[in-house]
Amino acid sequence: MLCRAANWLHRHLGRRGEFLLIAGIGKTCWGVSFLVDPPGAAGLQFLTQFCSLRHWAWLWIVAGLVTAGSGLLRVGSDKIGFMAALLPPSVWATAYLAAAISGQYSRGTFVAVWYLTSHIGVICWASTVPEHSVPPASRQPRKGEVP
16 A cells, blocks of 8 residues: 555656655654754754744744645646745754854854755755656667768
């Protein structure tokens, strides 16, 4: 039963849809974790000056749901999912970078770079992957044509 469902998803979602579904589920779970057991706010003072991490959790949750839902859309209509996927890690990278620059969190630069590469970079790359990348067919020269 599980294999049938996985095969159906693979056929209907495609590579971009699978990526968006997986990324969306991950972002949603990350956001829910802030509601269930909020971590310390080290490095996130830039955000917590506006509201608590429990409130910021909803950024991850909503973006995750939009991202996952966009995985079910046709290629070309899935752009909103990639934009939604970029929002939370961009906010977090900015907060950690601000904390590093202000001297509030010495690890901030490293964490910001991690969000920029492992999240934002991967999402940007995935958004450019065509659904079906097939190498161009080699064309055989016609009779009398010089290759």
